[in-house]
Amino acid sequence: MSGVDNGARRRLPVHVLRHRDYRYIWMGQFVSMLGTQMHAAALSWQVYQMTGSAVQLGLLGLIRAIAVMSTSLLGGAVADAFNRRRVLLVTQAMLMLLSAAIAVVTMSGSVTIWFLYVIAALAAATSAFDGPARAALIPGLVPRVELAPAMSLNMLVFSVARMVGPAVGGIAVAQVGLSGTYWLDAGSFLFVIAALAMMQTRLEPPVVRGNHLEAIVEGLQFIRRTPVIWGVILLDFLATLLGSTVGLAPIFATDVLKIGPEGFGLLLSAPAAGAVLGGVLISLVPQPERPGMVMVGAVVGYGAGLMLFGASTTLLVALLALAGAGAADSISVAMRAVIRNLATPDPLLGRVAAAHSAMAMGGPRLGEFQSGVMAGAVGPRIAMIAGGAAVVVVSLAMGALVPKMSRSRLDELDAEAAARDQRWGHGGGAATTSDSAGQAGSGGDQ
Structure with missing residues (x-):
């Protein structure tokens, strides 16, 4: 690795904001994500006010999940085509x-x-095309050696929006009504559209072989052949499957901690608050040389936080445990994104991101079901503690069984990704603007 690369990686992550196009997209994403969270809060409120049915409120989440999971792979193929x-x-x-x-x-x-x-279904399906394209765009806006801090800052804005958005949405519903809140969300998309319209970076057109179905199969075959990729995706899926807090939060608030609806709201907010702290932390320290090792450690910390939450007897301990779990989760999410983007050739970025998104969507939904069944069988405390312990065991086992995922250095991931790009006949999707120095390439807005 060159001295320039080492110097770039020792900089604080916020230094990546010097890249104009990334900075604009980053700011636009925050406003848009904030609006999306406000929209979600308003829609849930509207559905329940109209129906008074918890089942129909739950159906809203199911419809979203089905729409995303059924279109994610196609969305990834489109992002790469x-x-x-x-x-x-x-x-x-x-x-x-x-x-x-x-x-x-x-x-x-x-x-x-x-x-x-x-x-809700149309918006979720559209997001299944939006997410992979956005994830695949970011690596072209910053030099590869600064991809880790870029992912860290992305995680930070997502965590802040997830924490603040629902509360702002509730205030907006009270002050300007449901329709006013939806109008605010509609306006928030203009910030991303403006950032995209002003973007100076021009990337090489993706190289896709065959039709969309063949492209989807090609992406899945790449994941199967690449241990570092399927290891990251599988660890994410298992951690969310075994360690669900959302499904048991109402039971803990009502029957275990006896803290009522106000305490229930705090339980839901604590992981998001912790995620913000985790995002701030990884944005203020140099990027780790072994992101997989940090990821595995963070997942272990997530499981430990769930175990402490399951054993908690006071609201304060429960909130601290969930905040710690949220912080660990935000760090692991950022490291997963770094590994996935570094280890994936540019022509496959969208498809790999889409496959990961589909698994990431399914894990929490199945986890809510799993935790409910476990709680009914052995009680909520034991179910939560057992789930957290299972997350710890699985993460340690995955780290040992897939050493390529847990022990690879950033320069090793760089070198292997460069070799894969060469095999694909792709130079790295690079920018033509000076503020993305270090990437080579040309081409117009294909």
Whole structure:
């Protein structure tokens, strides 16, 4: 590795914000994510106010999950087949129009529950195309040696939006109403659209072989043949499957800690608050040389936090445990993104991100079911402690069984990724602007 690369990696992660296009996208993403969280809070409130049914409220989440999981792989193929900037311009515009549509219909007073379900499904399916394109775009906006801090800062804005958004959404519903909240969300997409419109970086067009179905199969075959990739995805899936807190939070609030609805809200907010602290931490320290080792350690910390939460007898201890679990989870998410993007050739970035997204969506949903069954069989405390212990054991086992995932250095991942890019006949999806120095390439907005 060159001295320049070593120097770049010793810088604080916030230094990556000097890259103009990344900085604009990063700021636009924060505003858009904040609006999305506000929209989600308003939609949940509206569904429950209209139906008074917990089942129909749960159906809203199920519809979203099915829409995302059924379209994610196709979304990844599209992200790798077309110019990712243009894909994002289309998806962001569509999401803005969907928010505007629900605002207009809500204002008219003619909204129905099935209309809300349809809008939720369409928005979730659109997000399945938006997410892979966004994940695949970021590596082209910063030099490869600064990918880790870029992912860390992305995780920070997501965590802050996830923590603040629902509360701001609740305030917005009270102050400007449901339709006003949806209009605010629609407006938030303009920030990302503006950042994309002003983007100066021009990336090489992706190289895709065959039709979309063949492209999806090709992406899955790459994952199967690459231990560092399937190890990251499998560890993420197992950790969320075995260690679910959301499904048991109402039981802990009502029957274990006896803290009522106010305490229940605090239990839900604590992991997000911890995630913000974790995001701040990884944004203020130099990027680790072995991201896989940090990831495995963070997942172990996540499991330990769940065990402490399961054993807690006071609200304070429960909140500290969940905040610690949230901080560990945010660190592991950032490191997973770094490993995945470094180890994946540019033409496959969208498909690999989409496959990971589908598994990441399924794990928590199955985890809520698993934790509920376990709690019914052995009680919520033992279920939570056992789940946390299982996360610790699985993460340590995965780290030992997949050493390529846990022990690879950043320079090793760089070298292997460069070799894969050469085999794909791709130079790295590089920028033509000076503020993305270190990447080579040319080409217009294909």
